[in-house]
Amino acid sequence: MHGDRLLLGPGPSVPYPEAVEALTRPVLGHLDPEYLGVISEIADRLRAVFRTGNALTLPVSGTGSAGMEACLASLLEPGETIIVGVNGYFGERLCEVARRGGAQVVRVEAPWGTALDPADLLAAQRATAQAAVLAVVAAETSTGVRNDIAPLGPELAQTDTLLLVDAVTALGGTRLEVDAWRIDACYSATQKCLGAPPGLAPVTLSPRAVDRMRARTTPIRSFYLDLGLLQDYFLSSPPKYHHTASSTLAYSLHAGLGRVLEEGIEQVWERHARIGGLLQSALPELGFGLVAPERNRLPQLTTTTLPEGLDEGVLRKRLLAEYDIEVGGGLGEFAGRAWRIGLMGHAATERSVVTLLGAVRELLAA
Ligand SMILES: Cc1ncc(COP(=O)(O)O)c(C=O)c1O
Known part of the structure; x- marks a missing residue:
């Protein structure tokens, strides 16, 4: 198991x-x-x-x-x-x-x-x-x-x-x-x-x-x-x-x-905003696109399009199998061409962002 x-x-x-x-x-x-x-x-x-x-x-x-x-x-x-x-x-x-x-x-x-x-x-x-x-x-x-x-x-x-x-x-x-x-x-x-x-x-x-x-x-x-x-x-x-x-x-x-x-509800909102922002500022550098307009972009859930030519399903399965990291596939109009990345609750940390980006970089380089 x-x-x-x-x-x-x-x-x-x-x-x-x-x-x-x-x-x-x-x-x-x-x-x-x-x-x-x-x-x-x-x-x-x-x-x-x-x-x-x-x-x-x-x-x-x-x-x-x-x-x-x-x-x-x-x-x-x-x-x-x-x-x-x-x-x-x-x-x-x-x-x-x-x-x-x-x-x-x-x-x-x-x-x-x-x-x-x-x-x-x-x-x-x-x-x-x-x-x-x-x-x-x-x-x-x-x-x-x-x-x-x-x-x-x-x-x-x-x-x-x-x-x-x-x-x-x-x-x-x-x-x-x-x-x-x-x-x-x-x-x-x-x-x-x-x-x-x-x-x-x-x-x-x-x-x-x-x-x-x-x-x-x-x-x-x-x-x-x-x-x-x-x-x-x-x-x-x-x-x-x-x-x-x-x-x-x-x-x-x-x-x-x-x-x-204990953390404080306002502080928890701020943490989600900061951690989501970290991910969203790093994704474009890797060739990923941000779907939601900035003014109405959620920090806790990012829909991101993949760089041209990449198969999102294959990459997502490898993230899970090789790195133990789950991200979601796109839904509806974004099925097959986007990921949904959640940074929520206990996972809304810098460590999650660094771990995910590290794994994605390795997969892209391979
Ligand atoms: C906005 C929204 N509404 C409703 C639901 C349904 O909730 P659940 O899957 O916990 O039944 C979800 C689940 O992801 C959701 O994101």
């Missing part, structure tokens, strides 16, 4: 050692007061990284996709309209999940590799004022583009349209301000910039989103991902049994968040 990989793909990232060590603790029952105490501390720690005072803040069982489905299922009733910003794979995913849930989907598009224009999203809301939700991916993992979220919330707060933000790759990597930006619903995942293994999806809902969910006239179609039932389980006293949540993953997330908050 091998397995000692340097994970520099689009996620999972290398978890913090504390998060790995926590996986060995004895299993607790899902209603054990000690477990619920850990959940309560996780909720507090998540509030600190989401920058929110939202009461409904909890880790949904499942990966980032569970967070996406929980928010869409809990906030949309069948037949309602959602406006979705689409400039990559995960915007498409939001459309598909909403469509399967019976929603009417209005798409606002920008080409892959460019950012959505907030003015376009707000214009779509004015044209579709009955929309229940407007959803945007903050950090498009398929392209390395950061979408501007901050201008949306204050406008949408004047309307009946809730702002839903996908922060799967954003949370802990780049600035995200749930309360200050007036985000109504936000979901993430543990395995990227939070530095824990995959398995939980942090979610937070504003009081306005909770009111909307509690005022539904139709039941939430998913029992497992019903955020109202999850609130009654994780955050109520006494807790109301809902499912057998994993204390193992909870301990691990608790430890990963502890590490993030």
Whole structure:
């Protein structure tokens, strides 16, 4: 067995050692007061990284996709309209999940590799004022583009349209301000910039989103991902049994968040910015291109085109087989001609950049 990989793909990232060590603790029952105490501390720690005072803040069982489905299922009733910003794979995913849930989907598009224009999203809301939700991916993992979220919330707060933000790759990597930006619903995942293994999806809902969910006239179609039932389980006293949540993953997330908050959330954002910048300034010297425009380029996920004539698949496989380094292949329009390099969480270090660049130089020279 091998397995000692340097994970520099689009996620999972290398978890913090504390998060790995926590996986060995004895299993607790899902209603054990000690477990619920850990959940309560996780909720507090998540509030600190989401920058929110939202009461409904909890880790949904499942990966980032569970967070996406929980928010869409809990906030949309069948037949309602959602406006979705689409400039990559995960915007498409939001459309598909909403469509399967019976929603009417209005798409606002920008080409892959460019950012959505907030003015376009707000214009779509004015044209579709009955929309229940407007959803945007903050950090498009398929392209390395950061979408501007901050201008949306204050406008949408004047309307009946809730702002839903996908922060799967954003949370802990780049600035995200749930309360200050007036985000109504936000979901993430543990395995990227939070530095824990995959398995939980942090979610937070504003009081306005909770009111909307509690005022539904139709039941939430998913029992497992019903955020109202999850609130009654994780955050109520006494807790109301809902499912057998994993204390193992909870301990691990608790430890990963502890590490993030010990460093300081702003300092963690700065570290990601600095380390991503190091990589992005070195790549062009090796003949690699940067896909995302500088103003909206994510530091934690870089989509880079390879020098002319190189087979990205062959080179990527050799990086893994010979150097134990994982990077991701391009998606969609960038499939076959780009890599996606993640520098997230515990892997957002100078050492990762130096190790990767050294290996790439050797492969190019060979
Ligand atoms: C922006 C974004 N949204 C949603 C997801 C889905 O998350 P998961 O793969 O953890 O289910 C991902 C996964 O990479 C993502 O990058």
